[in-house]
Amino acid sequence: MPNQMYKRHDRSDIFIHWFNAACWILLLLTGVGLIQHSAIDPFGSGYPEALRAMVGGGGNLLTIHEGIGLLWILGFVFYLIVNFKGAKFFLSEVFPVSPERDVPWLFKKMALMTIGPKVLKDPTLPDQGYYNMGQKVFAQASVVGGIVIAVTGIIMWLSDRSLGAEAVGIVSWSIFLHFIGVGLVFAGLLVHIYMAAISPEERPGFMSMFTGVVPGDYAKHHHRLWWEKIKTENK
Amino acid sequence: MAQQLAMVIDATKCIDCKGCVAACKVANNVPEGQWRNWIKQDEGTPTPGVLPTAKTRFQPGACMHCENPTCVDACPTGATYKDKETGAVIINDALCIGCGNCIPACPYNARFRNAVKRKADKCNYCPERRAHGLLPACVDTCPTKARVFGDINDPESEAGRLFRKNKAKLVQVAAKTDTKPNMYYIGDPGLQDWAGEAVIPASMIAMKESAPFIKGIVGLSGLGVLAMLSRQLFVSSDENKENDDA
Numbered sequence: 405m406p407n408q409m410y411k412r413h414d415r416s417d418i419f420i421h422w423f424n425a426a427c428w429i430l431l432l433l434t435g436v437g438l439i440q441h442s443a444i445d446p447f448g449s450g451y452p453e454a455l456r457a458m459v460g461g462g463g464n465l466l467t468i469h470e471g472i473g474l475l476w477i478l479g480f481v482f483y484l485i486v487n488f489k490g491a492k493f494f495l496s497e498v499f500p501v502s503p504e505r506d507v508p509w510l511f512k513k514m515a516l517m518t519i520g521p522k523v524l525k526d527p528t529l530p531d532q533g534y535y536n537m538g539q540k541v542f543a544q545a546s547v548v549g550g551i552v553i554a555v556t557g558i559i560m561w562l563s564d565r566s567l568g569a570e571a572v573g574i575v576s577w578s579i580f581l582h583f584i585g586v587g588l589v590f591a592g593l594l595v596h597i598y599m600a601a602i603s604p605e606e607r608p609g610f611m612s613m614f615t616g617v618v619p620g621d622y623a624k625h626h627h628r629l630w631w632e633k634i635k636t637e638n639k
Numbered sequence: 640m641a642q643q644l645a646m647v648i649d650a651t652k653c654i655d656c657k658g659c660v661a662a663c664k665v666a667n668n669v670p671e672g673q674w675r676n677w678i679k680q681d682e683g684t685p686t687p688g689v690l691p692t693a694k695t696r697f698q699p700g701a702c703m704h705c706e707n708p709t710c711v712d713a714c715p716t717g718a719t720y721k722d723k724e725t726g727a728v729i730i731n732d733a734l735c736i737g738c739g740n741c742i743p744a745c746p747y748n749a750r751f752r753n754a755v756k757r758k759a760d761k762c763n764y765c766p767e768r769r770a771h772g773l774l775p776a777c778v779d780t781c782p783t784k785a786r787v788f789g790d791i792n793d794p795e796s797e798a799g800r801l802f803r804k805n806k807a808k809l810v811q812v813a814a815k816t817d818t819k820p821n822m823y824y825i826g827d828p829g830l831q832d833w834a835g836e837a838v839i840p841a842s843m844i845a846m847k848e849s850a851p852f853i854k855g856i857v858g859l860s861g862l863g864v865l866a867m868l869s870r871q872l873f874v875s876s877d878e879n880k881e882n883d884d885a
Binding site for chain 1: 714715733734735736739742754756757758840845846850853856857859860863868870
């Protein structure tokens with residue numbers, strides 16, 4: 405039987421993924437440069453100084469960061485208009501967690517990938533659906549984190565444009581939440597980038613973020629519940 | 640030695656004319672109801688027709704460009720910073736978003752959120768005027784020359800000369816948080832204990848305290864990736880194959 409290809413991502417899904425990736429990298433690099441405080445500086449004080457000097461001052465860096473941030477939000481609005489159904493499907497696949505399937509999968513997978521199969525009595529992984537639990541965790545963090553980052557970002561952007569002195573508490577807490585949100589999502593992003601782009605296992609999944617399709621044997625092995633469902637539908 | 644711009648004020652020369660307050664407002668276009676500087680007095684406002692019981696003492700003041708600026712510590716972006724060259728505490732308007740962290744962090748209440756610019760505001764020693772060789776507006780306008788401005792590290796400057804000559808009797812306003820203010824009074828400035836405590840907002844404390852945890856979580860995640868990567872690179876592919884087929 406030839407290795408049939410199954411459609412996994414729409415063109416708008418692929419667009420928003422890479423658009424988001426590009427925005428996040430630029431926002432992270434510029435955003436870290438906007439923090440300058442000896443107790444917080446993620447990369448030390450040399451980084452913000454160098455970056456600010458490069459773009460002609462902290463004010464310019466802030467403008468660049470705000471511009472990319474607004475573009476990022478507009479990109480998502482555009483995606484939601486074009487493919488609202490896709491977004492709804494994504495959320496409905498990402499948030500429900502099966503305690504008997506997904507939770508053991510996550511712990512077993514972490515042990516398998518870092519220490520090895522010898523550490524587990526039974527290294528068999530429970531079958532997974534459209535997304536595996538690792539993908540779900542990162543997707544949940546990205547959705548919740550993304551909303552927090554976008555909302556707090558808009559509040560900060562509005563602060564010196566339309567907010568009054570009575571709003572400074574909200575603005576200041578927004579800075580904190582923006583920082584925490586980015587930090588936690590970034591921790592997950594490291595694993596996401598490794599799993600998708602560096603680990604050989606997920607290569608077909610990585611390719612599907614360009615082509616939109618995955619081979620049947622990959623779908624069967626990695627997303628068996630999904631494969632079983634679409635196998636019958638596609639016949 | 641780097642500069643330390645400061646004010647050395649002879650409080651006994653102050654006649655409470657408020658010329659400095661008005662001149663500052665005009666020079667810096669400070670919005671209605673807000674002020675960058677002040678004159679405090681220790682005997683309450685005189686009532687017409689009632690003879691004051693004691694001699695009223697006047698204390699001109701403004702941002703004290705502290706040696707240990709708690710406002711700078713409250714700013715997450717470095718929009719407020721102590722300038723290395725001049726020792727002045729500066730606000731970078733382009734970088735400040737008006738989060739307000741620095742306002743309660745000043746024990747002297749020298750900061751406010753500019754109602755028009757919606758950003759932190761305070762005395763900046765009139766850099767535009769100094770660039771043209773002029774003195775800060777408040778100093779320039781003072782009819783009794785109570786306010787003297789300059790680099791106290793330069794013994795040739797008037798401020799430096801006064802600072803050195805009166806070193807033993809110089810008075811600073813004592814706040815509950817010692818910020819080492821660079822505002823020195825010669826002569827009795829009256830009230831010296833009106834300043835409060837530097838309050839860093841809870842949100843800023845939360846950000847400072849959470850930073851090590853965030854770095855720790857990112858570090859752990861990075862270690863996990865390194866562990867996976869080293870397994871991928873160094874553990875025999877046979878074992879990986881087994882794992883893959885499982």
